[in-house]
């Protein structure tokens with residue numbers, strides 16, 4: 001790439017994330033708090049963590065919604081075993097699907113299963129705007145948003161359009177993931193969204209004698225948090241009970257008890 005092009009791209013990006021640009025940050029009426037769950041790298045467990053935090057929060061008697069903003073690869077339908085189409089109310093607003101005391105909305109509810117997600121930037125933006133403005137969320141203590149990986153159009157739309165209360169970054173301890181998590185934190189800082197903290201997922205494996213091994217390396221998120229001056233909210237180990245839950249299409253219930261407690265404690269840090 002020649003240097004002119006490089007400068008242009010950078011300027012383009014700056015224009016896009018300028019908080020004073022064409023967007024006005026909106027609140028969703030009735031929604032007290034919006035928490036974005038993000039990771040710049042794919043496949044680090046963002047949807048899994050987001051869904052479990054949402055259920056753990058609902059179990060603490062909060063009124064919770066979960067918006068699956070990953071229009072490229074929605075996972076919420078599979079995680080919750082929810083594939084029905086949402087109905088609309090008299091004002092043509094979508095009624096969320098209810099599972100495990102949560103209000104859920106996902107692009108996966110609106111398209112045929114297995115159909116490829118081919119989106120151009122403007123389509124992504126209008127799909128997300130429509131989720132924000134045309135869903136009957138009702139009264140919520142907290143809306144968790146499962147963002148797509150990367151720092152692309154979908155996330156920028158979110159950051160610019162919506163009055164997001166805070167963000168949580170998910171990463172594994174692995175170097176490639178940490179590099180991307182750094183980018184994610186920088187992006188939120190630039191868009192004036194507070195980063196509540198980092199959750200290190202897939203941190204280690206524990207055997208029956210509680211001996212730990214570290215397939216993705218050790219302490220990656222500790223260093224990241226130190227460098228970026230953000231909190232490390234917790235470390236979640238690799239555990240087969242996550243797979244058990246997904247196979248049953250029910251979030252949280254079949255998890256190891258100590259991991260359930262971890263999610264509940266993280267929820268306290270997020271919602272109080």
Ligand SMILES: Nc1ncnc2c1ncn2[C@@H]1O[C@H](COP(=O)(O)OP(=O)(O)OP(=O)(O)O)[C@@H](O)[C@H]1O
Nearest residue numbers: 042043044045046047048149202236237238239242
């Ligand atoms: N701590 C864990 N222990 C075991 N398996 C896990 C753990 N966290 C996530 N997984 C598994 O890893 C896979 C990827 O997780 P998930 O889909 O939540 O990641 P993601 O970051 O949302 O991915 P994408 O970038 O594609 O949206 C899933 O099969 C999930 O069950």
Ligand SMILES: [Mg+2]
Nearest residue numbers: 046047070075
């Ligand atoms: Mg996901």
